[in-house]
Amino acid sequence: MKNRQKRRTDGSEVQRDGERQATLAELMEQQSQIQEETGGNRPWGIGVSRKHRRADFSMDQEHFHPFYELYYLASGRCRIFVDHTIYHLEAGGLVLIEPQMLHRTSYGMTQDSERITVGFEPGLLAQMERQCGSGWRELLFGKPCRVIEPGRRRYVEGLLRQMLAEQKTEDCFSPMLNAQHLFELLAFLCRCGSEGEGPQLADVTEAAAREQAIQEAVDYIYHHFREPLTLERVAEQIHMSPAYVSRRFKKVTGFGYREYLNYVRLKEASRMLLETDLAVADIAQLCGFSDGNYFGDLFRKEKGMSPRMYRKNPQILPIRIQRELEPEPAGPKPEPGGPEP
Numbered sequence: 044m045k046n047r048q049k050r051r052t053d054g055s056e057v058q059r060d061g062e063r064q065a066t067l068a069e070l071m072e073q074q075s076q077i078q079e080e081t082g083g084n085r086p087w088g089i090g091v092s093r094k095h096r097r098a099d100f101s102m103d104q105e106h107f108h109p110f111y112e113l114y115y116l117a118s119g120r121c122r123i124f125v126d127h128t129i130y131h132l133e134a135g136g137l138v139l140i141e142p143q144m145l146h147r148t149s150y151g152m153t154q155d156s157e158r159i160t161v162g163f164e165p166g167l168l169a170q171m172e173r174q175c176g177s178g179w180r181e182l183l184f185g186k187p188c189r190v191i192e193p194g195r196r197r198y199v200e201g202l203l204r205q206m207l208a209e210q211k212t213e214d215c216f217s218p219m220l221n222a223q224h225l226f227e228l229l230a231f232l233c234r235c236g237s238e239g240e241g242p243q244l245a246d247v248t249e250a251a252a253r254e255q256a257i258q259e260a261v262d263y264i265y266h267h268f269r270e271p272l273t274l275e276r277v278a279e280q281i282h283m284s285p286a287y288v289s290r291r292f293k294k295v296t297g298f299g300y301r302e303y304l305n306y307v308r309l310k311e312a313s314r315m316l317l318e319t320d321l322a323v324a325d326i327a328q329l330c331g332f333s334d335g336n337y338f339g340d341l342f343r344k345e346k347g348m349s350p351r352m353y354r355k356n357p358q359i360l361p362i363r364i365q366r367e368l369e370p371e372p373a374g375p376k377p378e379p380g381g382p383e384p
Contacts, residue, residue, distance in 0.1 A: 088164030089221050091206045096121070096156045106147070110162050112140040113228070114148075115191075117200060119156025123148045124296045125187070127265040127307070129258050135191045137199075137232075139184060145306050147297035159203045163225060171226060182233040189235065202228050256281045257295045260288060261303070268307045269331050274300050308332060309345055316354045323350045 088110070096119070114123065116132045123130050123138055125146040130138055140146055142165060150156050171179065191199050206224045209217040259281050264272065277300070278285040292300050312330045315321060324335050332338035342350050 088166065089206075089210075089218070089225060090162040091159070091203070091210050091221070092162075093117075093157070093159045093203075093207055096150050096158065107143050107145045108162070109142050110164050111142060111168070112146075113161040113163075114138045114140060115159045115161075115199065115203060117157040117159055119150070119154050121148055121150045121156055121158070122295075124298070127261050128188075129254060129261070129295060130188045132188075133190075135193065135196050137189055137191055139187045139232075141184070141187075143310070145298075145310075149297060159200075159207070161203070161206065161225065161228075167222065167225065171229065179233045183229060189232075191235075195235075199228065199231070202231075254291075254295050256283060257288075257291055260292060261296065264300075264304055265307055268304060268311070269329060271333065272304060272331070304331075305341060305345075309342060312338070312342065312350070313346070313353065316350055323354075326350070 114137065116134060116136045118134050120131070120133050123132060123146060125138060125140055126144045130136070132138070148158075202224050206221050209221045209224070260277050263277055263280050274285045274289060278288040281288065283291075289300055292298070292303075296303065298306070308330045312326050312332075315326045315329070316323070319326070321329070323339075327335050327338035330338075332341075339350060342353070346353055348356070
């Protein structure tokens with residue numbers, strides 16, 4: 044009887060191993076598709092997009108991705124939530140978004156807007172670091188949000204238009220030239236950082252005083268996510284009712300309170316899985332999850348795999364990658380500074 048039970052157990056284990064291998068193969072195939080869609084098959088890994096947004100446009104869903112994004116608002120106004128900070132942008136505003144940072148943009152203002160984004164792979168910054176050392180990183184990312192002075196916007200927008208034109212040309216020289224334009228733009232931003240140009244981070248976030256309380260709530264969640272947080276506790280910290288915080292939090296950030304709390308906890312859990320040898324159950328507890336099963340289910344939903352599989356296969360990109368960076372539609376090139384076709 045014990046032998047038969049053992050054989051049945053061994054058989055189920057083999058079946059589960061086969062299922063895991065099949066799942067792994069599917070994930071690898073999906074990763075390949077994602078890389079191809081985001082330009083990962085290009086030699087330089089750069090994608091540029093320009094879009095006009097109506098005043099009532101809001102992104103359907105938050106997203107994050109494994110590459111850097113440079114977001115530039117050429118005209119209009121918008122609000123963008125990145126990681127744990129709310130930014131209010133007007134024409135000339137620029138935000139640098141690092142890989143895997145959750146972000147969402149809403150326009151909801153009184154006028155249409157035009158934005159240009161540049162997505163680029165981390166390997167490009169490694170090339171820059173080999174040439175310039177490491178001091179430039181603080182100049183570039185020390186101010187993730189900045190405003191380009193009116194007298195310098197023509198130069199910045201000229202570089203971005205050149206990148207859009209080169210992307211549509213698609214000859215053997217275009218990737219190299221676009222990389223050069225990107226390096227020139229990043230060097231310009233570093234020099235602006237060394238000159239102290241543009242408003243400080245607090246100046247941008249304080250532009251809408253009515254939203255300052257929600258910014259405080261976001262900061263509180265971000266720094267206390269390991270603790271047993273409730274909506275009532277967060278609301279008490281900013282002296283507002285839970286019902287108001289729930290409504291306003293969603294309106295300002297684009298995320299529900301619980302949704303954002305889970306994001307912060309899962310982000311830290313993902314880091315600990317790769318950088319520590321702690322047991323999965325211990326990581327769940329340290330990141331604020333009191334129920335290990337709930338943590339596992341949430342992790343699978345977010346990453347497309349179990350915490351243990353993620354630890355063993357960190358090279359597999361998360362399935363849940365929603366992108367705003369989309370290929371430019373084929374068609375005639377717009378005149379410089381003119382509307383898109």
